[in-house]
Amino acid sequence: MKKLFVALVLTLLCTAPSHAVEVAGVKLDPTVTVNSQQLKLNGSGIRKKWFVKIYVGSLYSNKRLSTGSEALLDIGDKLIRINLLHSKIEKEKMTEIFGEGLANNAPDLIGSPEVKKFLSLFTVDFIKGDIVDLILSADGSVSVSHNGKSLGNVPSTKLAKGVLAIYLGEKPADDSLKKGMLGKE
Numbered sequence: 001m002k003k004l005f006v007a008l009v010l011t012l013l014c015t016a017p018s019h020a021v022e023v024a025g026v027k028l029d030p031t032v033t034v035n036s037q038q039l040k041l042n043g044s045g046i047r048k049k050w051f052v053k054i055y056v057g058s059l060y061s062n063k064r065l066s067t068g069s070e071a072l073l074d075i076g077d078k079l080i081r082i083n084l085l086h087s088k089i090e091k092e093k094m095t096e097i098f099g100e101g102l103a104n105n106a107p108d109l110i111g112s113p114e115v116k117k118f119l120s121l122f123t124v125d126f127i128k129g130d131i132v133d134l135i136l137s138a139d140g141s142v143s144v145s146h147n148g149k150s151l152g153n154v155p156s157t158k159l160a161k162g163v164l165a166i167y168l169g170e171k172p173a174d175d176s177l178k179k180g181m182l183g184k185e
Contacts (some may be wrong), residue, residue, distance in 0.1 A: 011183070026056045026083040034077050034135055037062060045180020047173065056083040057167060059181040066182055068168035072161055075138055080181075082132040091128045095119045100174050101166030106158070114156035118142060118163075121151040132182060136160040 002011070012158065020027040023044050028155040029037050044058035051073050060079040065071040089097075098119060102109055111113050119145045140157030143150065165172075172178040179185045 004047045014135045017023035023058075024053060024085055026085070028056070028058050028081075028083075028136070032060050032079055032081075034060070034079050035137055037077055039077060039079055040064075043181045043183035043185075045174070045177040045185055050131045053085045054089070055085050057177050058083070059167070064183070066184070068165075068170070068172070068178065068182065071182070072164060076165065077138050078136040080106070080134040080136070080164070082134070084126050084128055084130045084132070087128050090137060091122050091125050092121045094126060096161075097173070098122075098166065102162050104171040105165035106162030109158060109162045112158075114154050115162075116138045117152075118144075118151045118159055121154075134163055136164055 006162065007059055020026070021041060021044065024046050026042055028041060030041050032041075033039070039060035042059040042061045047054045047057050059065070059071070059078075059083040061071070061074065062076040063074070065074060075124075081161055099115075102115060115171055124146065126146070133143075133145045133148055135141075135142065135145075135158070139155070140160050141153050142154040142160050142163055143153045145151060167173060167181055168178055175185065
């Protein structure tokens, strides 16, 4: 009887719904739906510049990704969610940040039509509490939304890998954020 009780308790614990994770006061869902597919939170971290917290960055994927190279080779859907912590980031600064990240991790893309189109999607300033989603689809496209409103889509496998490399490549925007997104912090 005791073994049956223990087995029942363990079963209930293992099947209980996952609860949101909280990072820097931001509640992150354990799962999200992208392209009719449920993705799990792979990891998250805080992007800092000097001592200033800029945003919480989270990676969602359909399978556990523990290294940057594994993530870059994975062809499944992924979501990079940016929850802004800083009071304001001007649209020009946002495009500059993405441009630098691509230059560091995918320099062959700089000046390409797909990068120009991607950067042109950022037409408004971002403020504390905003959510920016970068959906990297299995078909190779990059979709961007701001607070749930679609900003556009760029079909480019190279761009999708380049955007992912900004966070998980050899020269990530923030090493600590990379570790967090890979579930290592």
